[in-house]
Amino acid sequence: xxxxxxxxxxxxxxxxxxxxxxxxxxxxxxxxxxxxxxxxxxxxxxxxxxxxxxxxxxxxxxxxxxxxxxxxxxxxxxxxxxxxxxxxxxxxxxxxxxxxxxxxxxxxxxxxxxxxxxxxxxxxxxxxxxxxxxxxxxxxxxxxxxxxxxxxxxxxxx
Numbered sequence: 001x002x003x004x005x006x007x008x009x010x011x012x013x014x015x016x017x018x019x020x021x022x023x024x025x026x027x028x029x030x031x032x033x034x035x036x037x038x039x040x041x042x043x044x045x046x047x048x049x050x051x052x053x054x055x056x057x058x059x060x061x062x063x064x065x066x067x068x069x070x071x072x073x074x075x076x077x078x079x080x081x082x083x084x085x086x087x088x089x090x091x092x093x094x095x096x097x098x099x100x101x102x103x104x105x106x107x108x109x110x111x112x113x114x115x116x117x118x119x120x121x122x123x124x125x126x127x128x129x130x131x132x133x134x135x136x137x138x139x140x141x142x143x144x145x146x147x148x149x150x151x152x153x154x155x156x157x158x
Contacts, residue, residue: 035111042081051080090131101135
């Protein structure tokens with residue numbers, strides 16, 4: 001970004017407890033980054049899955065190459081669903097590693113050992129020009145189970 005470019009208003013704009021979802025945008029994209037596969041999907045507001053795609057060409061690659069692969073999954077998901085970026089309310093990225101979700105940081109990952117204190121949320125928000133929420137894959141799985149799966153409304157889940 002050049003010094004005269006306006007800042008991206010979406011960078012750092014969301015956390016798990018206060019997502020910003022523009023009402024006029026009907027779709028969300030979820031991307032799961034693992035050590036051997038990056039999977040992406042498009043959902044509508046009824047949680048119907050419209051498209052699923054994945055890539056496996058990032059394993060053992062540098063963080064920059066993994067970021068490139070995440071972006072490719074985003075574009076593959078859009079194409080597969082037949083939608084455009086301006087129809088997307090936001091992108092959730094789950095990451096197999098130690099994260100600080102509210103800060104948008106990947107601290108470390110056993111599966112991707114070159115990752116150290118990477119501001120993945122902000123990097124992807126800038127690249128995709130989308131609202132991005134980042135957290136550990138297990139945290140996202142627990143949230144989904146609590147809200148939509150086996151434990152809706154439960155005060156504790158294990």
